[in-house]
Every structure is written in structure tokens, then in C-alpha cells.
Amino acid sequence: MEFSELMTRAGLGIEEAAGMLGVSARTVRRYVKGEPRRIDPLKLDKLREITNARCPLIRSEGFRFVDLFAGIGGLRQPFEDIGGQCVFTSEWDRFCKETYTANFPESVDSPHLFADDIRPYSENPGAVPEHDVLLAGFPCQPFSIAGVSKKNALGRPHGFLCETQGTLFYDLVTILDHHRPAAFLLENVKNLERHDRGRTFATIMHALEKELGYSVSTRVIDSSPWVPQKRQRIFVVGFREPTAFNFDELALPAGPAPTLRAILDDKVDPKYTLSRHLWNYLQDYKRRHRQAGNGFGYSLFGPDDVARTLSARYYKDGSEILIRQKGKRPRRLTPRECARLMGFEKPGQAEFRIPVSDTQAYRQFGNAVVVPVVRAIAQLMKPYILDMLALDGRRPFPPHQHEFLFAEPGIGG
Secondary structure, eight states: OHHHHHHHHHTOOHHHHHHHHTSOHHHHHHHHTTOGGGSOHHHHHHHHHHHHHHSOOOOSSSEEEEEESOTTTTTHHHHHHTTEEEEEEEOOOHHHHHHHHHHSOOBTTBOOEEESOSHHHHHSGGGSOOOSEEEEOOOOOOOOOTTHHHHHHHTOOOOHHHHSTTSHHHHHHHHHHHHOOSEEEEEEEGGGGGGGGGHHHHHHHIIIIIISOOEEEEEEEESTTTSSBOOEEEEEEEESSOOOOOGGGOOOOSSSOOOGGGTOOSSOOGGGBOOHHHHHHHHHHHHHHHHTTOOOSOOEEOTTSOBOOOOTTHHHHOTTSEEEETTEEEEOOOHHHHHHHTTSSOTTOOOSOOOSOHHHHHHHHHHSOOHHHHHHHHHHHHHHHHHHHHHTTTSOOOOOOOGGGGSOTTOOO
16 A cells, blocks of 8 residues: 555655644545555545655666556666666556566665556656656557547647657656656557557657757667567667667677577476367368468467567467477477567576466566667667756756646647
8 A cells, every 4th residue: 555655655644644734633544554545636646745755766876767658667777777777667457566576675774665656647747756767668559530630631730748648658757747757768659650550659748858858869779799589679769868878889799699598497397288179170260371371370389499589479379479298289489488588587597586376477568668678778878868967966967847738739739
């Protein structure tokens, strides 16, 4: 329960919290017990502000970042590796949150606020702790474009407040606009560029560049130089001021590209071998589509191959990445092998905690980012982040609001 967690972080007792919030001790006890329907949202916002003020999230070195739509933390670890401190996380899937908190537990030395739903924070972005970098693997919700074509035809300007309101991208941009962090990194599927004939991506870039004034670079990156998986994702990097940042300088791993041999276990529980019924079904399915001239169906891989993209549906039948077994039916990857395939841990290790069921683990890894790719991007961003913080005197940029946020839709384009 967030109310109780905030009180603990702020070191507040029942009576002290009651006095600060202007409510009775009985009311505070009710809030602490976790009765969300009876919590006054304004009181919760005030407690967040009190907690942030009493627990300044400032370190003598490094920088602070927030991790939005965090999944299981694939963006977080690389930015901690370059000296960052995560001060705020949002993720509303309870199973993802279970995995995330198992791998990134809060400590006294690293105070941290975890939000389930980002939307209340976009309504009150000041409740998000000050930060220098914003990370987000935001969902690609279809943007409503009703009326936009007509406005374009009439030559009327329109901003993200009009075009993206009601989407999670809008919540992200509202927080960006309020805090004005030095930099951000966004991640999404490759097809984001082509969604709605490119209009969705154009809206995103317009909001980031024209309305928020960030210097933005984008690149679609394939993960296969880092892990044995062909997985293309688009990354969007932005800096508050113009920089010499260039995606072409991204460092690729030296040596030959890895193959599945690097992540596969020698001994695997027989439960991951496909049942006779499922294997017969998949073979028949592929046979029928082949006869129809389609390319649908399962894919078999060996230790010297590079896999297709791991998807969130992998738990259903594992058909996109089946591993050959000599003298046996093929098998799925294990969740541990998926963790390595996504770069959450190194080959031969079992460091990443997987506290959820196999089904949930497959969903989580299928939706995750490839960690070594993000690590390479973080390393490339690091000198520019530090340069901007040096210009700021290593202080967070003061909150700022653009006028168009308070204007009628259609102003500030």
C-alpha cells in the first residue's frame, strides 16, 4: 500500500502524519490499513510531497533517473551501471512488479517510490521525484487522430495535448514537460515508425522536438550482435540541449556474433519437451500453411543458430523458438534460458531472480528489452548526461511548464 510505504520512507508516525495532513489519527490508521476507495487523493498527493521533501533523493555523485512502464527492469540496470540512481518506478502489472522488486529491492541507501499506475502522476507530475534522466518502454497505444486531418487541411496548429490525450504517451510527455530532465531514453517496437502510416511516430516526434524542445535521435537496433536473437527495436534518445550525440558511434561487441550455444543448458527438465499431441498439431499446422503457400508455423533451432524474436506469446506453444533434441521431440526454451537470451544475465549464470510462474516469466521476457543493447546506449549517452549536469551545477533542472499545457487544444503547435 503506497500510503503506508510513504509514511515509512518519511519516518512519520500516526499522530505526526495526521497533523501534517490535517486529518484525524483514526483516518490515517484507515489509510494505512489500505482502504484505497476511502483515501482522499489530495491527501495522498500531499504525503508524496512531504516524503520527497523529507527524503531528498540527491547523491554526491552520479545522477537520478525514473523508470516508467518498467516491466522487469531491463532499462534500469544499465543506467545504474553508469552511475545512476533510480528514484521512481511505474509498472501496473502485478507479476512484473513481483519480478522487478525481487531484482531491485529498495534499501535505506536507495530510497525509491514504486507506483502501480502512472496516470495519477501525470495529473500531478510534481509528485514524481526530481530526476535527471527519464527512461520509458512505453506502450504503443493507438493515438486518436479524430479531427487531426481536418485541422491539417485547415492549417490549424494542434499539439500533443490534443492528439495524444488519453494515451500513456501523453502521461509520459506531461511528466517530461514538468521536470525537464537533462535526457531521456524511450523504447518501442520497430513498427512504431509505420503505425497508422507513420502518423503516430510523427506525432511523437513533434511533441518531443517541436513542443518540448528536445534534441532527439532515433535508431532501430537489432540485438543479434549482443545476443543470439534477431530482435529489432526502436530507441529514441533526447537531450534538453543540443549535443553531439550520434547513434552511429554505438559500440558493437567485438568478435563473432553469439549463437544459441552460449545460452542453452546441457540438462533441461523433461517438462519443457513438447507433448506428442502439441508437436503433432504444430507439424500439421505448418504442413497445411506450406501447401497454401504461406510461411506460418514453428521454427527449429540448434546450438549454432540465432533465434527469431522471443514474443510474449511464447508460453502458448513456444513455436517461434523450438530447440532440436536428438532422438526426442523439440523443446521450449526454459525461463532461465530466456533470461540469458534477453541479456538479463550472462551465459552459465543464474543471477536474475524469477519468482513467477513459467507462463508469467515467458510473457515478461517476451515483452522486455535486450539489456546489453540498452547498456551500449547508456554508455554512449553517459558523457552527454554528465556534461549537461555539469552545466547545471550537478543540480536537477528546475520544474518548468510550457504555456501550451494550459492553453486550449490547438495552441502551441
